[in-house]
Amino acid sequence: MATLLYRIGRFSYRSRRLVGAVWLAVIALAGVAAATLSSPTADSFAIPGTESQEAFDLLQERFPGSSPDGAAARLVFAAPDGGAVTDPDHQRAIAAAVAEIEAGPQVAGVADPFTSGLVSEDGRIALAEVTYTVDFLSMEAQTRETLEHAVETAGESGLRVEVAGTAAEPEPELGSELLGIAVAALVLVLTFGSLLAAGMPLLTGVIGVGVGVALVTAATSFVDLSTITPILATMLGLAVGIDYALSIASRYRHELATGLPGDEAAGKAIGTAGTAVVFAGLTVVIALAGLSVVGIPMLTEMGLAAALTVAIAVVIALTLLPALFGFAGRRMLARLPALRSRATDPEDDDAPRLSRRWAGVVTRHPVVALTASVAGLAVLALPVLDARFGLPDEGTYPAGTSQRQAYDLTVEGFGPGFNGPLMVIVDGEGAEAAAAEVVEGLQGLDGIAMVAPPEVDETGRTAVVTVVPAGGPSSPETERLVEAIRAELAGPGAPAGTSVLVTGLTALYIDFSERMSQALLPYLLVVVGLSFLLLMLAFRSLVVPVKATLGFLLTMAATFGAMVAAFQWGWLTGLGIDEVGMINSMLPIMVVGIVFGLAMDYEVFLVTRMREAYVHGEPAVRAVTTGFGHGARVVAAAAIIMISVFGGFVLNEAADIRQLGFALAVAIAVDAFVVRMTMVPAVLALVGDHAWWLPRWLDRLLPNVDIEGARLTDALADQNRQRVAVSPSTP
Numbered sequence: 001m002a003t004l005l006y007r008i009g010r011f012s013y014r015s016r017r018l019v020g021a022v023w024l025a026v027i028a029l030a031g032v033a034a035a036t037l038s039s040p041t042a043d044s045f046a047i048p049g050t051e052s053q054e055a056f057d058l059l060q061e062r063f064p065g066s067s068p069d070g071a072a073a074r075l076v077f078a079a080p081d082g083g084a085v086t087d088p089d090h091q092r093a094i095a096a097a098v099a100e101i102e103a104g105p106q107v108a109g110v111a112d113p114f115t116s117g118l119v120s121e122d123g124r125i126a127l128a129e130v131t132y133t134v135d136f137l138s139m140e141a142q143t144r145e146t147l148e149h150a151v152e153t154a155g156e157s158g159l160r161v162e163v164a165g166t167a168a169e170p171e172p173e174l175g176s177e178l179l180g181i182a183v184a185a186l187v188l189v190l191t192f193g194s195l196l197a198a199g200m201p202l203l204t205g206v207i208g209v210g211v212g213v214a215l216v217t218a219a220t221s222f223v224d225l226s227t228i229t230p231i232l233a234t235m236l237g238l239a240v241g242i243d244y245a246l247s248i249a250s251r252y253r254h255e256l257a258t259g260l261p262g263d264e265a266a267g268k269a270i271g272t273a274g275t276a277v278v279f280a281g282l283t284v285v286i287a288l289a290g291l292s293v294v295g296i297p298m299l300t301e302m303g304l305a306a307a308l309t310v311a312i313a314v315v316i317a318l319t320l321l322p323a324l325f326g327f328a329g330r331r332m333l334a335r336l337p338a339l340r341s342r343a344t345d346p347e348d349d350d351a352p353r354l355s356r357r358w359a360g361v362v363t364r365h366p367v368v369a370l371t372a373s374v375a376g377l378a379v380l381a382l383p384v385l386d387a388r389f390g391l392p393d394e395g396t397y398p399a400g401t402s403q404r405q406a407y408d409l410t411v412e413g414f415g416p417g418f419n420g421p422l423m424v425i426v427d428g429e430g431a432e433a434a435a436a437e438v439v440e441g442l443q444g445l446d447g448i449a450m451v452a453p454p455e456v457d458e459t460g461r462t463a464v465v466t467v468v469p470a471g472g473p474s475s476p477e478t479e480r481l482v483e484a485i486r487a488e489l490a491g492p493g494a495p496a497g498t499s500v501l502v503t504g505l506t507a508l509y510i511d512f513s514e515r516m517s518q519a520l521l522p523y524l525l526v527v528v529g530l531s532f533l534l535l536m537l538a539f540r541s542l543v544v545p546v547k548a549t550l551g552f553l554l555t556m557a558a559t560f561g562a563m564v565a566a567f568q569w570g571w572l573t574g575l576g577i578d579e580v581g582m583i584n585s586m587l588p589i590m591v592v593g594i595v596f597g598l599a600m601d602y603e604v605f606l607v608t609r610m611r612e613a614y615v616h617g618e619p620a621v622r623a624v625t626t627g628f629g630h631g632a633r634v635v636a637a638a639a640i641i642m643i644s645v646f647g648g649f650v651l652n653e654a655a656d657i658r659q660l661g662f663a664l665a666v667a668i669a670v671d672a673f674v675v676r677m678t679m680v681p682a683v684l685a686l687v688g689d690h691a692w693w694l695p696r697w698l699d700r701l702l703p704n705v706d707i708e709g710a711r712l713t714d715a716l717a718d719q720n721r722q723r724v725a726v727s728p729s730t731p
Contacts, residue, residue: 001278002271009270009322013263016326023320027207030214037221047296050511051486055425055503062462071132071139073147073167075101076125076406077113078160078413084123085113085159093157097150098128104146108133118414125413132167139167164394164406164419181206183644184242191246191637192253193335200249200324200332205241208316212237212309219305229305231649231657235664236594237309239645240284240601243638244277244317247605250634252325253332262329266322272612274318279538280604281314283531284597290527291593294519296512299586303593310597355632359625359681366682373679374554377670381557383564389517389585391509392655393420393473396580411472417449420473420506424465424485428498432456435463438500441489442467447481473506474582482507513585523589527596528552535600536694537702539611543691547683548603551675552596559591559667567659577650577662584659591660595667598642602676605638606631610684611692620688624681632677639672 012019047053077094079085085094094113102110113119113126120126130147132139144167151161181202188198213230251273255265288310291303325332362369395416397404410418424442426435435454442451442465452466467485471477482502487493490500528549535545563583566572570579610627618626646668649661684691694702 002275005274005278005318006267006271008318009274010263010267012270012319012322013266013326016323019319019323020327023207023316023323027211030211030218033218034214037218047508047512047515049295050508050515051490051501052503052508052511055423055501056508058425058427058462058501059423059464059503062457062459063464071135071165071167073130073132073163073165074406074410075128075130075151075154076162076164076409076413077128077154078162078409079124080158080160083158085119085126086123089157090159093154093159094126094128097154097161100150100153101128101130101146104143105140106132106134106138106143120413122413125409127410127414127418130165130167135166160409162402162406162409164403164410168403168406181238181645181648183648184641187637187640187644188242188246189336191633192249194332195336196328196334197249197253197332200321200328201242201245203324204245204316204321205238205313207320208241208313209234209237209309211316212305212312215308215312216305223301225301225305228657229302232302232660233305233309235646235649235661236284236288236306237313239642240281240310240598241313241316242641242645243601244281244313245321246638246641247277247634248273248317248321249325249332252322256330256333262326266325270318270322272608276604276608277314277317279534280597280601281310282534283600283604284310284594286530286534287527287593287597290523290530291589293523293526294516294589296515299589302590306594355636356625356629358677359628359632362678362681363621363625363685366685369678369682370686373674373682377554377558377674380670381554381561383569384557384561386568387560387564388568388582389588390474390513390582391585392580392582393509395419395472395474396582396655398578415449415468415470416472416475417469417478420469420478421504422467422469422478422482422485422502422507423504424467424489425501425503426454426463426465426495426498427461427501428495429461430495431461431463431498434495434498435465437495438489439465441493442485445481445484445488447471447477447484469506473509478506479510482510516585516589520589520592524592527593531596531600535603538604539607539692540694540699540702540704541692542694543683543687544603544607547680548600551603551679552599552671554679555595555599555667555671555675556592558670559595559663560588562666563587563659563663566662577658580655580659584656586656587659587663591663591667594664595671598664598668599671599675602635602639602672603680605635606676606680607684614692620691621685624684628677628681635672635677639668642668642672 075097077085077090079087079090083090085091091114098110098112101107108131110131111118111127111129113128116129118127118129132143147163147167151163155161184205185198185202188201189195192198212233216225216230216233219225248269252265252269255268256262258265260268285307288303288307292300294300394403394407395411397407407419424438426438428434432454435456439451439454442448447470448467449470450468452468454463454465456463469475469478469481471481485500485502490502494500532545532549535548536542539545560583566577567580568582573579606628608627609630610624613626613630614620614623643665646661646664650658650665
């Protein structure tokens with residue numbers, strides 16, 4: 001592989017105009033495709049194979065307009081202390097707001113609080129339920145303006161008006177990643193001491209993200225994609241694109257500084273560092289594509305879209321980057337005057353560097369370093385024992401948001417269960433009579449605040465019973481209630497000739513969390529198993545992949561411990577990270593998949609240089625120090641860049657994006673600086689030569705991909721000797 005990549009790098013350098021023109025054409029075509037084929041994203045929350053999804057599909061068929069995909073809004077009207085919403089002025093203001101919304105565009109229906117009985121017992125709080133014919137991303141500007149104007153009009157009478165529901169969500173926006181890009185630029189300048197060299201990884205990273213997101217946007221014309229899909233693709237594509245280019249650019253500068261001509265330096269950089277990039281990229285792609293084993297369409301599309309963006313980043317690093325080297329020439333070695341005294345080439349063997357001193361300390365005291373690292377991560381992981389996973393509701397929103405205010409007012413006036421009612425579907429012959437029997441059974445269960453009269457469709461075959469739990473949507477009490485209804489009133493307990501199903505967004509979220517927990521172990525086995533084989537193939541070792549996997553598990557434990565402390569216990573509330581009482585149940589699989597791939601990036605980048613030194617004859621422990629000295633500064637810079645990119649998403653308004661950004665930033669910090677840069681050299685120093693041992697029978701079976709470029713180096717050395725032998729001697 002190294003030889004093939006060497007040829008690709010040298011060709012791209014020499015044919016830089018052709019390669020540049022091809023990539024310009026790709027960028028233009030991707031942009032045109034995105035502009036002409038893009039369609040609105042669709043945030044449907046389908047979970048095939050679950051009872052709640054089956055019931056939702058049935059509702060959509062029998063009760064048109066009841067699909068969970070449609071946007072909804074809840075207007076909560078609260079009279080001042082001592083007043084009531086039934087006061088004439090307040091009642092007229094509420095009626096005017098309801099009429100204005102009902103006359104607006106894209107409205108499926110509005111439940112007036114006074115005709116539907118949605119007024120609290122003390123008369124102080126009233127609810128108006130609004131449903132729309134489209135999802136919230138498809139809502140027109142006029143629709144949103146109508147809702148906002150109605151709220152303002154009602155508030156003029158002295159009422160307090162808060163809005164909840166999907167229609168009240170802000171439109172998703174990118175922008176927080178700009179902070180990460182700014183930090184990445186600073187890190188690259190300090191690493192290389194050159195604006196030109198720093199600009200290369202930034203340019204290729206942005207191009208990779210642009211092409212990837214453009215293709216994902218174009219795909220919306222053929223498949224339904226969620227709002228978070230392009231955000232995740234941007235997050236990962238930008239981080240890995242910059243990191244991969246950083247590794248190759250660093251190696252290219254080193255080869256250029258040794259006196260090699262530009263095309264040879266580019267070829268050797270792609271043949272060595274580029275090989276590591278290919279394997280690192282493959283682990284990320286495997287981890288992301290593996291999200292499809294969960295069986296949830298939204299996760300599958302997110303994983304495949306992000307995997308596509310990562311694959312594009314790899315191809316750009318192997319082709320466009322060496323072409324850019326050709327345009328830059330030896331100016332890649334130039335440094336800014338202000339940084340000449342401090343900036344050193346990350347590949348310079350003679351440069352005094354903290355990384356070499358650190359590697360020396362760790363390899364001299366490996367037991368102490370390993371014990372301290374494991375103990376520290378264990379302490380950080382302790383909060384995970386109290387982890388509570390679920391899908392946060394509007395009660396977990398920041399206290400100052402309208403959604404949270406609406407949630408709290410609803411709890412005050414009607415109880416927490418009103419924020420997440422359940423729907424019990426009775427389907428079959430004689431559904432109306434069967435529904436009455438189900439209602440009677442429901443009234444005998446604990447944890448129910450109210451059971452509404454059944455609503456029967458036109459055919460008389462399907463009835464819907466709305467159940468208001470006593471607990472909130474994400475409470476354990478509501479989860480137990482759903483389980484009790486399914487155990488006692490559905491299946492064998494259902495009225496003869498009918499089926500009983502429990503649904504509603506609350507039930508759907510419960511089923512989603514259960515599906516995620518069931519899928520985590522199979523996902524881990526698939527992703528870790530494939531990546532284990534890939535690392536064993538790359539490094540001809542059993543110790544390296546075992547060590548990499550165990551280190552990753554420690555990273556995950558510490559990451560979710562930090563998540564519990566920050567979001568569940570609220571330890572970082574003063575720093576702007578709001579307490580939400582739980583961890584999004586989607587995060588474990590997503591974070592495991594993303595971080596496993598990225599963690600293997602650092603493993604590959606560091607261990608490749610260690611194995612390269614070992615293969616070229618250095619003793620095992622010294623090879624660890626040498627390889628660490630070569631790769632640590634690049635890995636540190638790459639980690640800081642990733643932490644910055646992911647950390648920028650903590651500023652995003654969407655709670656799930658904030659949690660994901662925080663988790664990824666913490667995981668990268670722990671994995672890069674504790675696991676890969678401390679535990680890895682400690683373990684390799686302890687096991688010595690055994691680190692590179694592989695059973696002979698297995699060594700014969702596995703193809704040699706030459707990740708360290710030994711065969712490439714030998715081939716180039718032979719070519720140089722042949723050229724010297726045939727060249728005329730000088731007098």
